[in-house]
Amino acid sequence: MASTTAQRRLLQEYRALTNNPPEGITAGPVSEDDMLYWEALIQGPEGTPFEGGIFPAELKFPKDYPLAPPTMRFLGEVWHPNVYPSGLVCISILHAPGDDPNHYEHASERWSPIQSVEKILISVMSMLAEPNDESPANVEAAKMWREQRPEYEKRVREGCRRMLGL
Amino acid sequence: MDSDEDFGMSSEEDVLEDSENDNESADGTDFGIDEPEPDLGYTQKEQVKKEKKTFDTTFKVYHPDDIQAQQDDLIDEVNMILDIRKEDAAILLRHFRWNKERLIEDYMDRPRKVLEDAGLGPSTTGPPKLEVIRGFMCDICCEDEPGLQSFAMKCGHRYCADCYRQYLNQKIKEEGEAARIQCPQDGCKRILDAKSLDLLVTSELQNRYHELLTRTYVEDKEQLKWCPAPDCQNAIECGIKKKDLDRVVPTVACDCKHRFCFGCGLADHQPAPCDLVKKWLKKCADDSETANWISANTKECPKCNSTIEKNGGCNHMTCRKCKHEFCWMCMGLWSEHGTSWYNCNRFEEKSGSEARDAQAKSRVSLERYLHYYNRYANHEQSAKLDKDIFTKTEKKMISLQTASGMSWIEVQYLNSASHALQTCRQTLKWTYAFAFYLKRVNLTEMFEDNQKDLEMAVEALSEMFEKPVDELANPKLKVEIMDKTSYCNKRRVILLADTADNLANGAWEWSNGH
Numbered sequence: 141m142a143s144t145t146a147q148r149r150l151l152q153e154y155r156a157l158t159n160n161p162p163e164g165i166t167a168g169p170v171s172e173d174d175m176l177y178w179e180a181l182i183q184g185p186e187g188t189p190f191e192g193g194i195f196p197a198e199l200k201f202p203k204d205y206p207l208a209p210p211t212m213r214f215l216g217e218v219w220h221p222n223v224y225p226s227g228l229v230c231i232s233i234l235h236a237p238g239d240d241p242n243h244y245e246h247a248s249e250r251w252s253p254i255q256s257v258e259k260i261l262i263s264v265m266s267m268l269a270e271p272n273d274e275s276p277a278n279v280e281a282a283k284m285w286r287e288q289r290p291e292y293e294k295r296v297r298e299g300c301r302r303m304l305g306l
Numbered sequence: 307m308d309s310d311e312d313f314g315m316s317s318e319e320d321v322l323e324d325s326e327n328d329n330e331s332a333d334g335t336d337f338g339i340d341e342p343e344p345d346l347g348y349t350q351k352e353q354v355k356k357e358k359k360t361f362d363t364t365f366k367v368y369h370p371d372d373i374q375a376q377q378d379d380l381i382d383e384v385n386m387i388l389d390i391r392k393e394d395a396a397i398l399l400r401h402f403r404w405n406k407e408r409l410i411e412d413y414m415d416r417p418r419k420v421l422e423d424a425g426l427g428p429s430t431t432g433p434p435k436l437e438v439i440r441g442f443m444c445d446i447c448c449e450d451e452p453g454l455q456s457f458a459m460k461c462g463h464r465y466c467a468d469c470y471r472q473y474l475n476q477k478i479k480e481e482g483e484a485a486r487i488q489c490p491q492d493g494c495k496r497i498l499d500a501k502s503l504d505l506l507v508t509s510e511l512q513n514r515y516h517e518l519l520t521r522t523y524v525e526d527k528e529q530l531k532w533c534p535a536p537d538c539q540n541a542i543e544c545g546i547k548k549k550d551l552d553r554v555v556p557t558v559a560c561d562c563k564h565r566f567c568f569g570c571g572l573a574d575h576q577p578a579p580c581d582l583v584k585k586w587l588k589k590c591a592d593d594s595e596t597a598n599w600i601s602a603n604t605k606e607c608p609k610c611n612s613t614i615e616k617n618g619g620c621n622h623m624t625c626r627k628c629k630h631e632f633c634w635m636c637m638g639l640w641s642e643h644g645t646s647w648y649n650c651n652r653f654e655e656k657s658g659s660e661a662r663d664a665q666a667k668s669r670v671s672l673e674r675y676l677h678y679y680n681r682y683a684n685h686e687q688s689a690k691l692d693k694d695i696f697t698k699t700e701k702k703m704i705s706l707q708t709a710s711g712m713s714w715i716e717v718q719y720l721n722s723a724s725h726a727l728q729t730c731r732q733t734l735k736w737t738y739a740f741a742f743y744l745k746r747v748n749l750t751e752m753f754e755d756n757q758k759d760l761e762m763a764v765e766a767l768s769e770m771f772e773k774p775v776d777e778l779a780n781p782k783l784k785v786e787i788m789d790k791t792s793y794c795n796k797r798r799v800i801l802l803a804d805t806a807d808n809l810a811n812g813a814w815e816w817s818n819g820h
Contacts, residue, residue, distance in 0.1 A: 145447045145448070145449070148447070148448040148449070149446070149447060149448045151448075152448045206446060206447070207472060252473075252476075252490070252492075253446040253447075253469065253472070253473065253490070254445065254446060254490055254491060254492055255492075
C-alpha cells in the first residue's frame with residue numbers, strides 16, 4: 141500500500157512536471173519500472189558563476205514518500221558550500237521535521253508531504269545562487285565563498301566547463 | 307510541622323547558645339539574634355501567615371487540575387462575553403498569550419482582524435466533520451477512489467483523512483506542537499481547533515495534544531513556570547519580573563519539596579542574584595581559569611613564544627624548541643649576564659618588572675578565584691554527602707527508636723537537623739560565589755562574618771549529626787543537636803535577610819567589573 145502511494149504520487153508529479161516544466165529544470169524517473177529513482181538536470185542560474193552549466197543529479201525516493209523526503213545527489217563535482225564533496229545536497233527542504241542535523245532549521249522550512257519534487261528542484265536552484273554558509277556541508281567551499289569570493293567564482297566556473305567537457 | 311515544634315522547644319536555649327558563641331563570633335555579627343526568628347527556610351510555604359522576610363518571595367503552587375481549571379474559567383468567560391464558540395475562544399486566548407483583557411478589547415474594536423490574525427478567518431457555523439466529496443483527489447497521496455473520507459477546515463484546503471491524520475501525528479508527536487498547528491497547506495495560517503483534532507486522531511494522541519495545550523498555557527504566561535524537578539507536574543505562580551532580578555533572588559518551593567529560583571529555574575541559589583550565578587557557573591565551566599593558570603605559572607620564550615613551565619633548576623633557560631638562551635628572572639638574554647652565573651642581578655630593570663607585575667597580578671587573581679571556588683565546591687560536595695546521610699537518617703531514626711526506646715516524634719529532631727544541613731550548605735555554597743564578586747568594603751566584611759558564623763555552626767552540626775547511634779541516644783547530645791539546628795537556621799535567615807536587604811537597596815559594591 142505504502143509503495144503504491146509513493147508510485148501514484150510520483151506519477152502525478154512526473155505528469156505535472158512534463159506538462160508544465162519550470163524554467164531550467166527537467167526531471168523524471170530513469171525507467172518506468174522504478175518510480176523511486178529519478179534523474180534531474182538543473183541549469184545554472186543566470187547571473188551566478190554557475191551560469192551556462194548543466195548539472196545532472198539523481199533523486200532517490202523512500203518507500204514511504206511523500207511522508208519522508210527524497211535524497212538528492214549531484215552526479216558531477218559541484219563546488220558549493222551546501223553540497224557535500226560526494227555531491228549530496230544539504231538543504232532544509234530535504235530534511236524531515238524532527239530530523240535536523242544542524243539544529244537550527246525551522247520546522248516550516250523542512251520537508252512535509254505537501255512539498256514536491258518541483259519545489260525541491262527550485263530550492264536547489266536558488267541555493268546555487270545564494271549559498272547558506274551557516275551550516276556548510278563543504279567547509280572549504282564555504283570558507284572560500286566567504287573570504288575569497290573571486291577565487292570561489294573562478295573555481296565554480298572551471299567546474300562548469302569541466303562538466304560540459306570544454 | 308514537627309520542625310516548628312522543635313524551634314519552639316529550643317527557643318529558650320537560644321540565650322545560652324548566644325553566650326557560648328560570643329567569643330568565637332566576630333564583633334558586630336550578633337545583632338538580630340535576640341529578635342525572635344521563627345522562620346525556617348524550607349518550611350516557608352507553610353508559614354504564609356508568619357512574618358515575611360525580605361528574601362522571601364510570594365508565590366503559589368498550582369497542581370495540574372488547578373491549571374486546567376484556570377484555563378477553563380478563562381475560556382468560559384471569553385465564550386460568554388464575546389459570544390463565540392469555546393474552541394475559538396481557546397484559540398484566541400492562546401493567540402493573545404492568555405491576556406484576556408487585551409483580547410476582549412481588541413476583539414471589540416476589530417473582530418474580523420483579530421480572528422484573521424489568530425488563524426480563525428471569517429467564521430461560519432457547523433461542527434467539523436469528515437466528508438466524502440465526489441471526484442476528490444488528495445493532493446498528498448493522490449488517492450482518488452470513490453468514498454474516500456476527507457477533511458478540510460474553513461479555509462477549504464481538503465486532504466484525505468489518512469493524510470490529515472498522518473500530518474497531525476507528525477506535528478503532535480514529533481514536533482510537540484499543539485496550540486499553533488496550522489492547516490497542512492503551504493502558507494495557510496488557519497489554526498486547527500481542538501474539536502477538529504478530536505475528530506481526526508486517536509484518543510492517545512488526543513491526550514498528548516491536551517497535555518501539550520496545558521503546557522503552552524504555563525509557558526505563555528510570564529508569571530507561571532513549571533517546577534523543574536523530575537516528574538513534578540506542578541506549576542508555580544510568582545509575580546517577580548525579569549527586570550527585578552538584580553534586586554531580588556526569588557526562591558520558590560514547590561509542593562514536591564523542590565526549591566528553585568523562579569528567575570532562572572536553577573536550584574535555590576540564595577543569596578547570589580541570577581546574573582551573578584550565571585557568570586560564576588560559566589567561569590567555573592569554561593577554561594578561563596586554565597588560561598589564568600598558564601599565565602600565573604608559565605612564561606613564554608622571548609624568542610619563539612613557546613609556553614614554558616619552570617619546574618625546578620636554575621634561571622639559565624635554554625628553550626627546547628628554538629635553543630634561545632635567556633634568564634628566567636629578567637627574561638633578558640643570558641649572554642648579557644656576563645659573569646653573574648646562575649644569578650640575576652638585573653632584576654630591578656623596568657621592562658622586566660612590568661612583565662613580572664602582570665604575572666604577579668594574574669597569580670593573585672587565580673589564588674583568589676581558587677579560594678572561593680574550593681569552598682563553593684566543598685559545600686556542594688558536602689551537601690551531596692549530607693543528602694546520602696539523609697537517606698540513611700530514616701534508618702538511623704528507626705534504630706535509635708529501638709535502641710533508646712524513644713518514640714517516633716522524639717527522633718524527628720534528626721530529620722530537622724538533616725534538613726537544616728542541606729539548606730544551609732546550599733546557601734553557604736552560593737555565599738562563596740557571591741563573595742567572589744564583592745568589593746572589599748565594610749559591608750563585605752560584615753557579610754563574611756555572617757558567612758563565617760553560619761559555616762562554623764553548620765560544620766559543628768554536621769559533626770554531631772554523624773555520631774554513631776549509641777551516642778545519639780544520649781539526651782544531652784539530642785538537646786545540643788536541636789539547639790545547633792535552630793541556630794544554623796537562624797544564622798541562615800540573618801545572612802539571607804542581610805544580603806537581600808542590601809541587594810534590594812543596591813548597596814553591594816561589585817568587583818571584577820560586575
